[in-house]
Amino acid sequence: MIGTEFRSEDLPCEDRFDHWRDMVGRMRSPSDISSAHAADFRARCRLMDLGSVTVWPTSFAPTRYRRSPKLVRRSDPELYHLSLLLDGGLTLEHAGRTGVFGPRDLHLTDSSQPYDLRPADPHAPRVVKGVGVDFPKALLPLPPHRMRELLGRGLSGREGFGALLADFLIGLERQAETLQPSDAPRLGAVVVDLLSAWCARALDAEDALSPETRREVLTRRIQAFIVRNLHDPELKPPMIAAAHHISVSYLHRIFPQQARGETVASWIRGRRLEGARRDLANPLLRTTPIHAVALRWGIPRASDFTRAFRGAYGLSPKEYREQALSRREQHGPHPRDPEAGSGAAGCRRRP
Known part of the structure; x- marks a missing residue:
């Protein structure tokens, strides 16, 4: 088995939201976290440390995450955070853009800039489901000024490189019980390769990718083609x-x-x-x-x-x-x- 699992129902009701807030603050850049469902908070998360990359499939009651300029000045881990939304709706204000995202949408945030990520409907009874990925900015082969073009934008996880990336992240959770801790570094490297290819394609900057990354992504495309046929x-x-x-x-x-x-x-x-x-x-x-x-x-x-x-x-x-x-x-x-x-x-x- 790979990863550790958190389930809010394993905690007393009065401790659930505070525990979630502390845990998320440790996993990604610190932010102010609030929810209209704090008194009866429900959440699940599998935390998978894959070398320098952290992947965490999760579901949680509608919650707001705000990272203010003050919090950025106080602490900046120099991370990018990718979110793959699978169910529910989210609104993101980040890097001068505001967007609303739905299932199979991808969006990217930068810990060095403020953001406000909130439910499209804060009182919706349904949970928000998705997969988060945190990784050091230095891992990507693309310069920061190009990456800024992707921040806060909604990008599709339904086709092309976005679908390859989304399917791999979803598959990690499905196979978590059979994967071993010794697989973690290799899986982390695959995630970085897919992220790099996805970003490069979105920016039309594929020349920046290493030959190894291109081969890895080509093989993933071939495997996806085989499965479809x-x-x-x-x-x-x-x-x-x-x-x-x-x-x-x-x-x-x-x-x-x-x-x-x-x-x-x-x-x-x-x-x-x-x-x-x-x-x-x-x-x-x-x-x-x-x-x-x-x-x-x-x-x-x-x-x-x-x-x-x-x-x-x-x-x-x-x-x-x-x-x-x-x-x-x-x-x-x-x-x-x-x-x-x-x-x-x-x-x-x-x-």
């Missing part, structure tokens, strides 16, 4: 190389360096088998023929699928499905963590 039986190295305007030999040269030593073909096979494994364990798909599951994941020959599946998981697809569904019937579905703001009863005032 796993259903296509023709998904093979020549098709992938052509879609990215590179040679097949260059594709084979860069891929194992960036994908834990896997070849292109083995990486595709692993993603397909994992997708099929999930479908076979899904009770809603119990009547779907096994050959149809295989075809859905781009494996048209049933014999090829059976052989590959047994090699990966030690069971035939039929045996795996029977065991998975039987286990689910006996023990029920794996419980999902409730979102912040749901589940536990509200705080009660002490008499």
